[in-house]
Amino acid sequence: MxxxxxxxxxxxxxxxxxxxxxxxxxxxxxxxxxxNPKIICGALALWKDKVLLCRRAIEPRYGLWTLPAGFMELQETMEQGAARETWEEAEGKVAIDQLYCSYNIPRIGQVYMLFKGQLEEGAFGAGEESLECALFDEADIPWDSLAFPSIYRTLKHYYHDRKTYDFAKDQVPFHLETISGDDTVIE
Amino acid sequence: MxxxxxxxxxxxxxxxxxxxxxxxxxxxxxxxxxxNPKIICGALALWKDKVLLCRRAIEPRYGLWTLPAGFMELQETMEQGAARETWEEAEGKVAIDQLYCSYNIPRIGQVYMLFKGQLEEGAFGAGEESLECALFDEADIPWDSLAFPSIYRTLKHYYHDRKTYDFAKDQVPFHLETISGDDTVIE
Ligand SMILES: [Zn+2]
Ligand SMILES: [Zn+2]
Known part of the structure; x- marks a missing residue:
């Protein structure tokens, strides 16, 4: 009703x-x-090849690691939303470079818009929705403790693309994919 | 209340x-x-370098020309939304190539996601929301009678990019912009 x-x-x-x-x-x-579907904006915030991740202090996926991301608000751009979430969840300031990964998740009516950016001065803290935040090298990424398939895929793309394309020349591809099935499964 | x-x-x-x-x-x-903001999905549907436009049979902007586009629905992908709108508004089947232009319009809580694609067999009609549809050459685009700034910008990008990049080699850029101010003004 x-x-x-x-x-x-x-x-x-x-x-x-x-x-x-x-x-x-x-x-x-x-x-x-x-x-209608909702947009989730977030950031792959980089500092000297390290990636900023947040360990979730809220459900769903309490205790698992994620990129700072959340629902886009009225009266902001997607880039502003990604920067706002980085501030709220990780107390970091991110300078957005470009749209990097987008995911349709039709089963739950969501579209992820994840932006690549630079974490200013490598500075961060931990917002109310995070147990802790940290900068990770590739070897230390907690692959088995990531919160969502969108996060897993974005990190996989990043480490693949970094070896494949010349990031210094802005030759960074854009990925658009659809995530189907059970979102508890990291594909 | x-x-x-x-x-x-x-x-x-x-x-x-x-x-x-x-x-x-x-x-x-x-x-x-x-x-939260709503996503508008649409298509730049091409047939032999011609662009499919629809003349609106509904408000706002009754009588003006637009790309087929409309609100994304739950349980579809953005690409499916763009193809569905092309079918509903122009009775054309579009094979989506790539995301081409995205616009934040924070003043009205909308995000446009416009995809480049090929109009299958160049076939189209006119859906209930269109007075007529037509394939346009660059010289015939009704620049003064376009419905929205997002449409104007997308067509400008297309004719610029087509001369600047090698579309046959898939070297098509992606444009992400913010449209501010009064959306009745075509900027
Ligand atoms: Zn109530
Ligand atoms: Zn009522």
Whole structure:
């Protein structure tokens, strides 16, 4: 059971005229409630080839490692969202270079937009949603303790691309992929 | 005045614990209503160097020309959204090549994701939301009658990039920009 945001009346599932999808529609005031995918913005924040990771202090995936990332807010750009999350979760300032990895996750209605950037002065702390944050070399990445497949894939891409392309000449590819199936499985 | 989706009680504006933004919060059941940016997916659908445009049969911008594009739905990928919109608005089947232009429009809480693709067999019609659709050569693009700045910019990028890069070798750049100010102004 669901209620109308505009008038509080109980809504009904219906396909509005000219539409192709079921929506929650209000039979009292006619308001149509659209539900759309959400954008998650985040940063691969680098400092001298080290990657900034955060250990989650919240569910889901409490205790596992992630890139700083979270839901994009109204009135910000994706780049601002990625920088804000880096500040909130890791108390680091990131200068965004470029969009690096994007993931469709249709099963849960999410799109990840992960930006490559430089962690200013290599400085960071740990925000309220993090147990701890740290800069990792490739050899130390906790591959078995990463929170999400999007994070695993982004780190794999980064270490592959760094050996394959000339990052100094900005020859960094952009990756767009779809993550399907059970998101608890790191593929 | 706004009401709770979950229980129908009137909501109140408040900053939830651990949050940094005001949300509509329900004092009865505690449900927090997040509002986030929406993704608009669309296609630059090409057929022999011609671009498929649609003349809008709906507001806003009734009568003006646009690329097929619309709100991304749950349970689809961005590429599927772009192809679905091309079918719905122009009755064309597009084979997506790559993400080509992305625009933050923070003033209205939208992110455009426009994909370059090939219009299969050059076939199209006109969907319910289009007065007409047509394939345009560069010389015939209705620059003064385009519906949105995102469309204007994408077409400008395309004609510039086509002369600058080797599209046959997939050397197509990706553009990420922010559109600010009044979106009725084509910048
Ligand atoms: Zn209502
Ligand atoms: Zn409630």
């Amino acid at each position: 669901s209620f109308c945001l505009k008038c509080g009346h109980a809504t009904e599932k219906a396909i509005p005229a000219g539409d192709s999808h079921y929506r929650e529609v209000c039979p009292n005031c006619g308001f149509i409630h659209y539900e | 706004s009401f709770c989706l979950k229980c129908g009680h009137a909501t109140e504006k408040a900053i939830p614990a651990g949050d940094s933004h005001y949300r509509e919060v329900c004092p009865n059941c505690g449900f927090i209503h997040y509002e």
